Amino acid sequence: MKRPLPVVRLRVPTDEDAVAWHRIFDDPDVMEFHGGRAAELSVYEELTARQRRHDAEHGFCLWTVVDESGQVVGFTGAQPWPGDWGPKGEIEIGWRLGRAHWGRGYVTAAARQTLERVRGAGVAEVVAMVDARNARSIAVTERLGMRLAEVFTIPSSEQRGHCYRLDLHQRQNPDTTQSNRMSQSAT
Numbered sequence: 085m086k087r088p089l090p091v092v093r094l095r096v097p098t099d100e101d102a103v104a105w106h107r108i109f110d111d112p113d114v115m116e117f118h119g120g121r122a123a124e125l126s127v128y129e130e131l132t133a134r135q136r137r138h139d140a141e142h143g144f145c146l147w148t149v150v151d152e153s154g155q156v157v158g159f160t161g162a163q164p165w166p167g168d169w170g171p172k173g174e175i176e177i178g179w180r181l182g183r184a185h186w187g188r189g190y191v192t193a194a195a196r197q198t199l200e201r202v203r204g205a206g207v208a209e210v211v212a213m214v215d216a217r218n219a220r221s222i223a224v225t226e227r228l229g230m231r232l233a234e235v236f237t238i239p240s241s242e243q244r245g246h247c248y249r250l251d252l253h254q255r256q257n258p259d260t261t262q263s264n265r266m267s268q269s270a271t
Contacts, residue, residue, distance in 0.1 A: 089193040094147035094160065094201070096139045097132035101148045104156035105132070108182030138163060143205035146178070149194045157185040160194040162202045162210060169239055171211045171247060175202065178212065179224070186220070192227050199228065203252040210252065216244035 097105075102125065110122040135145035146161035158181035165176045177198055179191045202210060212230055214221045215238065230248035238245045 087189070089189040089196075091152045092157075092190055092193045092197070093150045094194060094197050095150060096145060097135050097148045097159070099129070099132065101156060101159075102128040102132040104148075105159065108156065108158065108184075109180060111183045135161070135163075144175075144198075144202050144207070147194075147198070149179075149181070149190060151185070151190065157181055157190055158194075160191065160198050162198055162207070165211065165213065167239075170213055170236060170245075175207050175210050176213055177202070177210045179221070191220075191224050195224060195228055199250070199252065208252055210250050212248040212250075214246045214248065216246050222246065 106122060106125045106128045109128075131146070135147075139145035139147075144162045146159045146163060148156055149158045149160055151157050158179065160177070160179035162175050162177045165171045165174050177195060179195055181190055199210070211233070212221070212225050212228075214225060216222075216235070225246075225248040228250060230250040232246055233249040234247040236245050236247060237243070
C-alpha cells in the first residue's frame with residue numbers, strides 16, 4: 085500500500101530562507117553529491133536573491149519547501165542548466181532537503197508541484213541532472229515519470245552522471261505510469 089504524500093508548500097525564497105538553507109544543508113550527508121560541504125551563508129543569500137529575480141522574470145525558480153507546520157525543509161524548483169557541459173540552457177528541475185526530512189515523500193510532493201508550475205510558465209520539457217551514485221534522487225526522477233536520456237561524466241569530479249528528461253506536454257500521472265508498467269510486466 086502506498087502512503088500518501090505529505091502536504092508541502094512552495095514559496096519564493098526569503099532572506100530568512102537563506103539562513104535556514106545554510107543551517108539544514110550544513111551536513112556532509114546532504115552535501116555528498118554537491119561538493120561535500122555546505123557553502124558559506126553569503127552564497128545562500130545571493131542564491132535566494134537570484135531566485136526571487138528569476139521567479140519575477142520567468143514564473144519559476146528554486147522555491148523553498150515548507151512542511152505542514154511551517155518549517156523549512158529544503159528547496160525544489162527549476163532554472164536553466166548553468167554548466168558549459170550537459171544540457172546547456174535547458175530547464176533543470178532539482179531539489180535538496182535537510183537530512184532530518186529524508187524518506188518522507190517531501191521531495192516527490194514538492195517536485196510534482198514544481199512540474200505543474202513550470203508547465204504553467206510555458207516550459208515544454210525539463211531535465212534532471214543526477215549523480216549516478218545518488219539512488220534517492222534517481223528514485224524521485226522515476227516517480228516523476230522521467231526517463232534516462234543520457235549518461236555522462238561530471239567534469240568537476242569525473243563521476244558518472246545521469247540526465248533524465250520529461251516532456252511536460254506528454255506527461256502522464258506518475259501513479260498511472262507506474263501501474264501501466266506493472267501491468268505490462270505481469271503479462
